[in-house]
Amino acid sequence: METLLLWLFYISSLYAFIPGLITRLFGFRVFRHGSTKDEFALTFDDGPDPVYTPKLLDLLKRYGAKATFFVVGSNAEKNPHLIRRMYDEGHLVGIHNYVHKTNWLMFPDTVKKQIQKTNKIIYEVTGKTTHYYRPPWGIVNLFDFAKRNDTQIVLWSSIFNDWRVKVGADRLTKRMLKKLRGGEVFLLHDCGATLGADNGAPGEMLIALERVLEEAQRRGLRSIRIDEMIQETERIRNDRKAPKSGTSKAFEEKGSKYQRTELSWFKQFIVTLWLLWEKIFHLMFQLQTTNKEDPIFHFRFRPYHGKDVAMDNGDVLRSGDRILELHFDNKKLFTIGSRSRTPVQLALQMIRGVEKTLPELASYISSHPETHDVKAVYGVSMINRGPEKFGFTVTDLPKGWFATSSKMYLKFLLRVIHPSGNTRVKKSSHELVPKLIVMSMDTLMDKYLKDGSYGSHHRLYNKKVEPEEEDETALQATMSQQLL
Ligand SMILES: [Zn+2]
Numbered sequence: 001m002e003t004l005l006l007w008l009f010y011i012s013s014l015y016a017f018i019p020g021l022i023t024r025l026f027g028f029r030v031f032r033h034g035s036t037k038d039e040f041a042l043t044f045d046d047g048p049d050p051v052y053t054p055k056l057l058d059l060l061k062r063y064g065a066k067a068t069f070f071v072v073g074s075n076a077e078k079n080p081h082l083i084r085r086m087y088d089e090g091h092l093v094g095i096h097n098y099v100h101k102t103n104w105l106m107f108p109d110t111v112k113k114q115i116q117k118t119n120k121i122i123y124e125v126t127g128k129t130t131h132y133y134r135p136p137w138g139i140v141n142l143f144d145f146a147k148r149n150d151t152q153i154v155l156w157s158s159i160f161n162d163w164r165v166k167v168g169a170d171r172l173t174k175r176m177l178k179k180l181r182g183g184e185v186f187l188l189h190d191c192g193a194t195l196g197a198d199n200g201a202p203g204e205m206l207i208a209l210e211r212v213l214e215e216a217q218r219r220g221l222r223s224i225r226i227d228e229m230i231q232e233t234e235r236i237r238n239d240r241k242a243p244k245s246g247t248s249k250a251f252e253e254k255g256s257k258y259q260r261t262e263l264s265w266f267k268q269f270i271v272t273l274w275l276l277w278e279k280i281f282h283l284m285f286q287l288q289t290t291n292k293e294d295p296i297f298h299f300r301f302r303p304y305h306g307k308d309v310a311m312d313n314g315d316v317l318r319s320g321d322r323i324l325e326l327h328f329d330n331k332k333l334f335t336i337g338s339r340s341r342t343p344v345q346l347a348l349q350m351i352r353g354v355e356k357t358l359p360e361l362a363s364y365i366s367s368h369p370e371t372h373d374v375k376a377v378y379g380v381s382m383i384n385r386g387p388e389k390f391g392f393t394v395t396d397l398p399k400g401w402f403a404t405s406s407k408m409y410l411k412f413l414l415r416v417i418h419p420s421g422n423t424r425v426k427k428s429s430h431e432l433v434p435k436l437i438v439m440s441m442d443t444l445m446d447k448y449l450k451d452g453s454y455g456s457h458h459r460l461y462n463k464k465v466e467p468e469e470e471d472e473t474a475l476q477a478t479m480s481q482q483l484l
Contacts (some may be wrong), residue, residue: 032155034229035236036185040210040216041068041185042223043156045134048075048082056190056320057085059206063213064221067091068154070134073098073118075191083422087126092225094132094154095119101136110133115151132226154226156187160292162205163189163197169207176212180221185229194266227313287327290322290360299361301374311393311440312355318374323438324361324371326379354390355379362448366443377439391447392437399432 034041042060047053048071057395060067069086100116108301119129133151161167167175188209191466192201195288216222224232241470287298290367302325309317365371380397388394 011400012026030153030155031059031226031230031233032185034099034185034233035159036077036224036229036232037233038221039182039224039229040180040221041152041226041229043070043094043134043226044068044188044190045070045136045187046072046100046194047190048086048195049202050079050082050194052190052192052206053079054085055206056067056202056209057089057091058215059210060091060223065213065216065219066225066228067223068094068132068226069190070096070132070154071118071122072096072100072191072194073114073121076087076118076125083122083125087128087436090225091443092130092132092227093120093122094130094134094226094364096134097415099138107245115363121464131360139344145248156185157229158184159187159294163192163194163207165201165204166203166311167201169204169211169322172204172208173211176208177215179214180216180219181223183229183233184364193446268351290357297325297361301371304376304378306436309393309395309436309438311376311438311443312391313440313442315375315440315442316438317438321375322367322373323376323378326377358390358444359448359450362444363450366445368451374441376441377444378434390439392439392442394435394437397436 042065044067047056047069069091071083073095083093088478094120095115097111098117101114115133125131131150131152132154134154158176160175161181162172164192188205190202190205192199207407213223273415287300289295289298301322303317303319303323304317304323308319311317346431361377365374377392379392
């Protein structure tokens with residue numbers, strides 16, 4: 001039973017692969033970032049709101065800025081005149097479901113109905129349907145990919161926490177100015193009535209946005225609609241690929257969405273199983289995180305079972321000791337994965353994520369006295385030189401079918417995920433062994449609790465992990481971080 005559970009935990013860390021995997025399998029790309037130089041895209045979710053949306057439209061008009069509104073169908077129904085205004089004033093109207101609910105909690109058919117219902121409302125006002133869709137909280141499920149050939153899913157590249165009133169206009173301005181450059185897709189909210197948001201928050205957003213638009217104007221940057229940005233981005237990418245032929249064929253094709261390839265029934269079956277497991281996993285375990293707004297890791301406390309592990313502080317981790325078990329955040333991984341073009345980029349992003357999380361973990365532990373008996377931070381990882389850099393001790397998993405099946409599983413994943421997966425697996429199969437990674441609480445506190453000592457770790461990181469590092473190492477680091 002214990003082995004079975006361990007195996008489930010292990011697979012559960014791999015659940016993080018799924019959306020990225022789907023993206024690869026379907027050849028389908030979610031749009032979240034453009035390649036335009038002087039144009040960025042303002043997008044507004046959750047509206048229309050009778051108080052804030054008119055003010056926002058006035059503001060956009062004053063600056064000649066065009067935006068994309070992902071509207072909630074039920075709100076659109078109540079405020080058709082605002083949909084009309086958006087359309088008349090040259091903005092793009094997209095869909096954000098009929099009610100603000102995550103797709104994970106809905107049957108695929110319900111999601112489909114939500115989209116259709118909202119589209120009908122938009123059509124009744126504007127005489128046009130829309131193809132642009134942003135799922136609430138950016139949570140995409142398999143069916144968003146499988147059944148929406150004519151729907152472009154739009155996520156974002158910059159998010160500012162603007163749904164919280166306490167962030168305030170000043171901090172919001174600072175955050176937005178930091179990201180103000182061509183190609184960025186800003187996610188903002190013109191309605192504060194959604195679950196988890198603050199009613200007055202859009203008021204702060206409007207103050208910040210005005211300052212940002214002022215600065216954008218000064219720098220010669222302008223906000224364009226998402227459809228324009230996608231088209232422009234495709235044009236730029238095609239020009240890069242074929243610099244002499246001008247506009248390429250792909251661009252001329254009507255509705256040139258990102259390419260799709262057929263999934264074999266077998267792959268479909270595997271992906272469906274994974275998704276099912278993810279749902280079960282969420283139901284079974286209540287994972288915590290140090291950073292609710294932008295989680296990179298989730299964790300839970302549990303007793304350790306297994307062989308003694310000698311940790312670097314001289315202490316020994318024994319069966320029954322309390323540990324903090326780490327799991328990588330699925331959505332974060334998805335974001336990182338689809339933003340990265342190469343395994344090296346992916347690995348670096350993840351390493352940065354780990355680097356950001358460990359100090360958060362340290363301060364969480366120090367401020368939660370009930371966790372002070374926890375002896376170590378624990379995770380399952382594929383062997384690589386990565387975890388040691390952070391202060392982890394890397395040890396073998398007990399031999400057995402768990403280790404063996406994990407290895408097979410990883411080989412399979414590599415084959416599917418990486419374009420040159422087959423050769424890679426052959427070349428490095430002897431190195432792809434799942435390992436336990438363990439860090440004593442002492443080490444975590446010494447290295448990461450913000451009292452100055454964090455710097456020593458930081459230098460180490462800067463020295464050792466550089467983009468020039470060979471691809472193979474980076475890929476292994478990637479695997480490792482994903483399995484953490
Ligand atoms: Zn939303």
